[in-house]
Amino acid sequence: MLETAVAETSAAAETGAMAEMTLRICHLYPELMNIYGDRGNIIALRKRCEWRGLELEVTGLSIGREVDPDAYDFYFIGGGQDREQILVASDLVNMKGAALRQAAAEGAGFLGICGGYQLLGKYFLTYTGETLPGIGIFDAWTEGAEKRFIGNMVIEWEPAAGGKQTLVGFENHSGHTYLGPDMKPLGRVIKGFGNNGEDGTEGCCAGNAIGTYLHGSLLPKNPRLADEIILAALKRRYGMDSLPPLDDTLEERAHEAAVRRT
Amino acid sequence: MAAAVAACRLVTALSRGLGTGAGSNFPGRVSLRIEPRATRLLAGGLEHGCIVVSGTNGKTTTANMLAGILRQAGFAPVHNRAGANLISGITAALAQSSNLRGRPAGDIGLFEVDEATLPKALERLHPHLIIITNLFRDQLDRYGELESLGRKMSAGIARMSPDTELLLNADDPLVATLGEAGGLEKIYFYGIEYEGYGTMALEHASDSTHCRVCGALLDYSVVYFGHMGKYTCANCGAGRPIPDFAATRLEIEGMDRTEVAMQSPFGSLKLEVKIPGLYNVHNALAAASGALLLGIEAEAIHTGLAGYATAFGRAERIQAEGREIFLVLSKNPAGFNEVIRTIGSQGGDGLRLVIALNDLIADGRDVSWIWDVDFEDLAVRADRVVATGLRAPDMALRMKYAGMPADRIELERDLERALARGIAMTPTGETLFALTTYTATLALRRVMQRKGYVSHFWKEKADA
Ligand SMILES: [Zn+2]
Numbered sequence: 001m002l003e004t005a006v007a008e009t010s011a012a013a014e015t016g017a018m019a020e021m022t023l024r025i026c027h028l029y030p031e032l033m034n035i036y037g038d039r040g041n042i043i044a045l046r047k048r049c050e051w052r053g054l055e056l057e058v059t060g061l062s063i064g065r066e067v068d069p070d071a072y073d074f075y076f077i078g079g080g081q082d083r084e085q086i087l088v089a090s091d092l093v094n095m096k097g098a099a100l101r102q103a104a105a106e107g108a109g110f111l112g113i114c115g116g117y118q119l120l121g122k123y124f125l126t127y128t129g130e131t132l133p134g135i136g137i138f139d140a141w142t143e144g145a146e147k148r149f150i151g152n153m154v155i156e157w158e159p160a161a162g163g164k165q166t167l168v169g170f171e172n173h174s175g176h177t178y179l180g181p182d183m184k185p186l187g188r189v190i191k192g193f194g195n196n197g198e199d200g201t202e203g204c205c206a207g208n209a210i211g212t213y214l215h216g217s218l219l220p221k222n223p224r225l226a227d228e229i230i231l232a233a234l235k236r237r238y239g240m241d242s243l244p245p246l247d248d249t250l251e252e253r254a255h256e257a258a259v260r261r262t
Numbered sequence: 263m264a265a266a267v268a269a270c271r272l273v274t275a276l277s278r279g280l281g282t283g284a285g286s287n288f289p290g291r292v293s294l295r296i297e298p299r300a301t302r303l304l305a306g307g308l309e310h311g312c313i314v315v316s317g318t319n320g321k322t323t324t325a326n327m328l329a330g331i332l333r334q335a336g337f338a339p340v341h342n343r344a345g346a347n348l349i350s351g352i353t354a355a356l357a358q359s360s361n362l363r364g365r366p367a368g369d370i371g372l373f374e375v376d377e378a379t380l381p382k383a384l385e386r387l388h389p390h391l392i393i394i395t396n397l398f399r400d401q402l403d404r405y406g407e408l409e410s411l412g413r414k415m416s417a418g419i420a421r422m423s424p425d426t427e428l429l430l431n432a433d434d435p436l437v438a439t440l441g442e443a444g445g446l447e448k449i450y451f452y453g454i455e456y457e458g459y460g461t462m463a464l465e466h467a468s469d470s471t472h473c474r475v476c477g478a479l480l481d482y483s484v485v486y487f488g489h490m491g492k493y494t495c496a497n498c499g500a501g502r503p504i505p506d507f508a509a510t511r512l513e514i515e516g517m518d519r520t521e522v523a524m525q526s527p528f529g530s531l532k533l534e535v536k537i538p539g540l541y542n543v544h545n546a547l548a549a550a551s552g553a554l555l556l557g558i559e560a561e562a563i564h565t566g567l568a569g570y571a572t573a574f575g576r577a578e579r580i581q582a583e584g585r586e587i588f589l590v591l592s593k594n595p596a597g598f599n600e601v602i603r604t605i606g607s608q609g610g611d612g613l614r615l616v617i618a619l620n621d622l623i624a625d626g627r628d629v630s631w632i633w634d635v636d637f638e639d640l641a642v643r644a645d646r647v648v649a650t651g652l653r654a655p656d657m658a659l660r661m662k663y664a665g666m667p668a669d670r671i672e673l674e675r676d677l678e679r680a681l682a683r684g685i686a687m688t689p690t691g692e693t694l695f696a697l698t699t700y701t702a703t704l705a706l707r708r709v710m711q712r713k714g715y716v717s718h719f720w721k722e723k724a725d726a
Contacts, residue, residue: 031471031479035399040633040663047663063479081407087477151627170628217633220659250662253673254655261621261652 021240022055023233026072028096028116029080029088030060036172038078038113040217044226045074052244054230063091069103073233079114079215085124089132092119097135104137109233110209113218117203117211118142118175127174138204138211139180148174152262153192153214155202160228166190167222168258169214177213179204186212191262208232221258223251291350301349301386304356305371308340312371312387313552316380316415317395317437319597320545321347323537324395325374327549331566332370335558340368347376349383377411381418391427392419393552395544396434398488398596399631412436420444427555431544432505433490439474452544452551453505455525456512459540460484460491475500486540487603488596507551509543524550531560534568537577539604541597582715584690589706592697593625595634602640605695613644615695616684617661618651618677618702625699629653637664646687648672650680651702677702678709 027042042058049056061067080088092100104110112120120140124132127144134141150172157167167187176196179185185195186203194202194213203212210229212218219226227243234240294300305312315325325341332339342355352373359367375383377397384392394415399408419428420443428446431437432453441449454460461484471480471489478497485491494501511523522533522543535546546567553563580587592598605613621629641664649658654675661671674680681696688694698706710716 034634036628037630037633040630043633043663081409083409083472083477087472170630172628216628216630220633220663221656247668250655250659250668250671250673254659257653257655 028077033080044219067099074109077116142175149193155187157187169216310370312389314389318398334566335562338368452507618698
């Protein structure tokens, strides 16, 4: 008890006003869309907030629960297997779609990985010819294909702060995603397949919403992207425009190791 | 046929001589090249036919336990070992134990089979008993999704003749339904009825928690590990089959001994399991149930199991420089979580660990799964961790985000130096835990052979 109190005080002293701040994350379908270590992204956001004395509240919302679009700063949805993705698609469109589109329009952050990314687009046309609706936060659509894109991937990414960086991860998807004319990809493929294996694009950005096929998990090994997501949320809610830096030596080494193994 | 068998033996002898491995898949590929029907022809010569064991986790342990029981009961099993569980490895095992006319030296085939290879293996081996242990996500980049894997296995099983015996794990919702597609008449279930060591919460790594009939979330009254447990569907009423072979009481005595009381259609019996972990109770239960179905007596089952020596690398205690190394193959989230739980139940804090993460094809190229393992539970008990292997930095990072202070995490890509570091940080007389993925286990064991901590594993097995 005493130890906890001391730790909190010193964290507050170091980070000043940040200790008063709370970010609220909505984790969509945590038990259904959780393939390929997706929860590592939540762990990364939680730790990177905690190390800065920021509080992070994570709320899991699954099938049958409505979304209050004002209640969260950031929404996360991971990938799932076919059966799970079908279950989720109908709930997402019918129960949560309107609220999520409103939240996105008002600048809330989104991160959709793999299957989650596909559901944030307009639709998924499966290889067997069925259409799975999406919620249309991205002007993007996905078509099922026979060939599965599997392997390590490196992309070139331009952070909001400027410059060029790499993002690393692992892709494993049979859906090929195509972006509408006004959509910006998350980055350009250096190694791997990306959205569709044809046009060199990977992922999609619209406002503060990001979709990508990169898992691995994505955020622990790409700490700059994790911090960009945290900062965007802090800016929107508290008007902050910078984050105290962290020691990312280990993160950078894991990033480099992943680039080397690609 | 003679040429195929001779070629296989020659290649095996060569690869042993060169120290490239214990003769696993390559010799089998050579004999199949010479005689494509080799598997079927050789298996057909076995007097008591074949038994096949498949599933994600525990198939090697279950098959090895059953092999021990079979030997105790006077059988001479032909058995593929050391994870050589594709068609080529099975063929190699058959060819290596056959004379040049293609007559096997053994009288019963006992084959662990890779889940994805099951339909092909069933077609060639025509087993009279099929045992399925469990299905977890394991290297999805290689196997495809669990759902479609289950469908393929089920279709392969459905093509078997109706009198084939099928033994399924009742505690795994997906495995329990694998016999539903076909016309098999003899489907049996094994499972743990005793609830004393289960928990109530599903772990993060749980894979198969939805009703196979209607898709609704399953209700678990108890969870043993992963998605193994007692489940029902509140929506449609489908549920866990009542096990024919049931563990009705467990006494876990530390890391070394678990006593199991078992009920079966053949009467009740006691089992003694000498390796740790609830998952090994499932393995022992599968082996004992299979043996009972073969008509083996309770006494031979008890003795065969109690004498079971751990399968190479799965969990081994090795003496090195006055320390004990506890080496465990840990290859996927469910397996890893159970290992972590087992280490935890030993009651130890201040643990010293070497964790080796490789990303070769046999390990799975994708290392994302480490984020599905509850390393948080290990981080609070660990004093020091050496992260090693080809993806050592990923492993080190995982431990950092699991809550270990960065200055207690050491990064050493080289396995030999990592082992030396692990031994150095472990006081004499104490235990160093080495948790290693598949190819890292092989590599680490080669290092330990060079150091003289262990002998070549095929020599040990030849004596077994
Ligand atoms: Zn149901």
